[in-house]
Amino acid sequence: MPIRNQPTALFINILIWLLFVSNLNAAPTSRNLFFAPYLRNFSKQDYQAYNQNWSLCQDTTTGFLYAANSRGLLEFDGTRWQTYRLPEQQIVRSVASDQKGRIYTGGLGEIGYWQATATGLLRYHSLTRLIANRLFPKEEIWNIVPGPDFVFFQSFSTGFLYQNGQVTEVRLPGNVLFLYQVGTRYYLQSIGKGLYELVNGKFITLPGTNELASTAVHSILPYGTKGLLIGTRDHGLFQYEKGHLSRLNHAASRFLQRYQCNKGLALPDGRYAFGTILNGIIITDTTGAILYSLNQREGLQNNTVLSLTLDAKGSVWAGLDDGITAIAFGYPLKYFTDPNGQLGTPYDAVLYNNRLYLGTNHGVYWCDFPTSGVPAYHLIEGSQGQVWDLTVLDGQLLCGHNAGTFRITPAGGWEAVFTQAGGWNLRALASRPGFALQGTYTGLGVYRRDAAGKWQFSHLIAGFSEPIREVWEDSDGRIWLRHAHRGVYSIQLSADLRTVNRLRWTPASAQDEALKRSLNVSGKIRRIFTGWQGEHLFLRQDGSLLVTQPNGLKAEFAISPIAWMDDYEAIVPLDSTFYLLCFEKGYALLPRQELSAVQHQQLKNKPLIRQLAVINGTQSRSYTFRTASALASFLPVLKAKENHLVFQFSQPEAIQEPLFSYRLIGLDENWSDFSPLAEKEYASLMPGSYEFQVRSTSDGSVTSLPFEISPPWYQSLWAYVAYGLLGCGLVGLSFYVHRRQVAAHQTKVRQQMEQKLAREQERHRQQLIQVQKEKLEQDVIGKSEELANTTMNLIHKNDLLLKLKGEVEKLKDEVQQRQTIDQATGHINQLVKLIDSNISSRQDWKVFEKNFNKVHEQFFKRLLSQYDGLTPDDLRLAAYLRMNLSSKEVAKLLNITVRGVELKRYRLRKRLDLPQEANLNEFMMAF
Structure with missing residues (x-):
């Protein structure tokens, strides 16, 4: 274990100076130049923590800014601040980020890193357990320098190298202030000595830097291609190149000597930013000319600068003894402030x-x-x-x-x-x-x-x-x-x-x-101004400015509403x-020439939906997002009762206060007015599919979060299926019951109808029989009348023929008596034969028989079936008797005498076997 160096008197003095630097009074201010950069100040009321901010960094994966604050680790997502505390509530003295999104912090007896969990919040992972030094709990980590494959934690007396999951203690060349990275090389000063370079885990003396032993080095920056620009506490600036150290005597060096340089930063365009203890920040060029001077009189919150960092857009963030200030050199609006009130409004x-x-x-x-x-x-x-x-x-x-x-x-x-x-x-x-x-x-x-x-x-x-x-x-x-x-x-x-x-x-x-x-153009507009070449400038109610061109270009600028003179x-x-x-x-x-660049940047700036809070009665849960990819992979399906939602959104890497417009597709298709409000709440949303959208400029990129609120169980798909099945069952049952009822009713009705039909059929049958009977009777009457007429015609014909025959015979007798011509007699005989042949001829009988059978159906058949031996003459006589003809009339039809008729009647009675007292006519009529 390396031997720990004892603090020297100079180190103790410097440490005391650092701890009490915030109590120093500000020195006289410098004058502001014509075009001042845009400043945005964050007070402790804004970030809800302590005054001092000892270190700053930006996470390159999210664009979030982190500050080592006396209360803890501060996170700024471009819209809101959040504080994370160390396990023992220590002051966070240093912060740095690597390319993997880890945020390293150091404090009293504590080193470790913060990493986002699945919920999107930071979780702390302590590395203290990996340190074997028993005196480490008394060390305070003031500086963290991440390398390509390592992280260097540093107190004023000890260094710790975190690499490959292990922490190794590094022997320092004495008591030191801070390790500085310049390109791929690392330098520090040993207090009371010159500069050292860290090479392969060891510190090598930098020749020619012994002159720095009498002061404290507070910044080491690249100078030219291979040189170093060294900022000291009270000796101004030094240039080191090719082993030669020279003190600079230009305006910037004299300023820093007077107001005590505390931090330095190399800007992307070759300029430098220096933070002082007594007079804020200056921006210089490589010649040492002061381009900007920012202090409390010119908008800075505090003149004591504890930390500086550069964000991805080239803006400088300053951690102050009281607050944090962002300085946007690339912001198109260039301000002139009148701190002395000389000009007025x-x-x-x-x-x-x-x-x-x-x-x-x-x-x-x-x-x-x-x-x-x-x-x-x-x-x-x-x-x-x-x-x-x-x-x-x-x-x-x-x-x-x-x-x-x-x-x-x-x-x-x-x-x-x-x-x-x-x-x-x-x-x-x-x-x-x-x-x-x-x-x-x-x-x-x-x-x-x-x-x-x-x-x-x-x-x-x-x-x-x-x-x-x-x-x-x-x-x-x-x-x-x-x-x-x-x-x-x-x-x-x-x-x-x-x-x-x-x-x-x-x-x-x-x-x-x-x-x-x-x-x-959407939103509420305060005033509209006409500009050059068809341009219009829309001043919104919230103070922001929108510039439009006829070609469709739109550039927006966030300006505080209180900056303007009302009316x-x-x-x-x-x-x-x-x-x-x-x-x-x-x-x-x-500058008008920067409008297209502003629009281009706006199209690239995409707001981030930071959090979705789901409130269900007294319970709630939230989903936090740190990147657009995490948001894109999140497709929530919420329960029916989880219909009270709160969306929070931000604009990462935004210095000027962003403005937001939002809408919820599925509820409202219209965009809201632009406002700095970065939260939107929706309550009592109906089940369905939605998409929450937010934008930070009217023509900028839109960030979306689609989600779905499921219907309650009684409105779910399976419920509707069950409802459908139950409904089908009920319909089937009711249909079955109905069919049974209908069938019973139909059976009853059918029976009633059948009975009615039977009665109707019977009635119709009786009516038909009656009609048929009446028709038959009419037919019989008609046929009888026809038969009677025919018979009478026959009778009259035969009677006539008989009369003719008699007359002819009389004529014959007279002719014979008078012995007239014999030939006439022959003709008369011939005439008599002709008459005889037409009296009751066989043809007449056939006609009579046909008509008789129509009137008296089956008479002959029944008669022949019951009585054998009946002759045709018997049948003819029976037919005439059936017609109730007298013997005289029958004699005429048969061309016989009445006596002959009686004889035939007698024979017929014998064949019919009728008793003597039976009337033959009545029998035939009844048969």
Whole structure:
């Protein structure tokens, strides 16, 4: 075990000085230069910890900033601070990060590293157990230097090398302050001695550095290609190159000697930043010229700088004895502050004859523009008082003043043009060359260019006495007036410009909203300014500034809302290069050539959703994200009761306070207004799929977190399946019961219908039988009548034929008696034979039999089936008897005598075996 060096008296003095450095009084300040960088201060109220911040670093994997604070380890994600405490609540004296995302810290008797867990929070891993030195609990680790494959922890007397999972104690060349890395090489000073270089775990004396033994080295920086720039506590700066040490005697070295250099930093562009004990920070170039000087008078929170670090964007972070300050050298806005209150509050500005003129509430000031040195402001004598407007017309500088309107000559003279109080705004009329219109406290004034080319007051417009803050003319020649309190007027003047012919009031917001829609600008706008070449500058309600170009470029700048003068905000296009922004305390210059770079950077800047808090009644859990990749791999599916969500988001690596706009797709498709609020809460979300989106600029990248809220169990897919199955079962059961009921009802109805149908059928059958019977009866009657008619016809025919026959026979007898011609007798005989052949011929019988069978169906068949031996004559007689014909009528039909009929009747009775008393006619009719 190496022998521990005993502190020397010088070391003890230095240690006491470090511990009590915060009690030193600040020395006189240096003067601020023309273009100051953007500063953002964080007080202990912001980060909720102690004053002192001993060390700073940035995690390259996340962009988060870490500070070794007297309370613990501070983490800043670009929006909010979080504090982590060491196991024994020690003060964190040092912090450093490696390329793997580990954050190493050191304190009293403690070294270790912090690493993110699966929940996204940092968890501490102590390395103290790996140290065998029993005196280590009394050591305080003030410095940590990460190397390519090692981490060097250092107290003022001992060094510890953490490598390959082991901690090895390194013998130091004495009591030391800090180890410094320059490129790939490592240097430190042994107190009371010169410099040493760490080579292969051993410290080698750096020749020619013994002159440093009388002071303390507080920074070692690269100088040129191979040299070193050494900053000391009270001897200023030294240059070391090729074994030769030389003391520098330029402005920066003298400043650091006077105000005690404490920290140094090499900037990417070759410049240097030095933090002092007594007078803040200076920025120098390689020649030693002081480019910027920042202290409490110029915006720094405290003059004692305990630590410096450089972030990935080239901005400097300073850990102070009281607070933390970020210095953005690359921020486009360049500020001039007026700590002494010399200028007052600027209301307007103009470039005139290579001078910048500022109209303030103190008067008109001018300085040379541009200037590389400290600007010297000169007051125009006679201009004291409130200045509202500075306008250049035809090479003449006119000033609208509380006391009237004045001309400022190139020699600095102050000439009255119009003495009526309150010249608010003067603008030339493009539609009327040689004339200008001015808004005043009490109306409109008309100016005219005289024969000598000078602008002179002409007259006031009659009948118009409203206070007009702003006058402008659009491309169509229409004149617009902004009233001091009541919006915007559109007016039409008479041809002689003496009266108002037409006046139409319109809300100022109407024009603004139309312009916002045309340029796709969202959010609440305080004022809109017209810039160069169609550019528009939108001043938001929160103080931020949006610059738009016709080609679609949009550049946004975060500015504090309290920086502006309420109701008197002003942005002035100085020329095609700069816009000047008037603030309550000073002003800022915005270079137009940097707008595209700003937009490009905005498109790269992507906000990070840092945390999703899920609240379920009194219980809650949270998911924390440190990188975009961790966020992208997270696809939460939440329970139905977990519908109360809180999103927190940030903008890593952001120095200026970021503004956020968000929306929740699935609930609201519209973006919110931009605001510094970095948290959004949603309660009572309905089940469904959502996507939370956040952006930090209107055209910037969008960060999304999709998630899903599952329906409650009674609304889940399986529940709906069960509902479906149950419903199907109920439907099936009800259908079954219904079918049974329907079947029973149908059976009953069918039976009733069958019975009814049977009754109907029976009724119809009876009706049909009756109809058929009636039809048959009618047919029988008809056939009977037809048969009777036929029979009667036969009878009449035979009767007629008999009568003819008798007459013929009489004629024959007379002819024979008279012995007439024999030939006539032959013809008569022939006629008698013909008559005989037609009396009751066989054909007549067939016709009669056919009709008889139709009327008396089956009569002959039944008769023949019961009585054998019946002859055709018997059947013919039976048919005639059936028809109830008399013997006389039958005789005529049979062409026989009545006696012959009786004989046939007698024979038929015998064959039928009828008794003597039976009536043959009645039998046949009943058969």
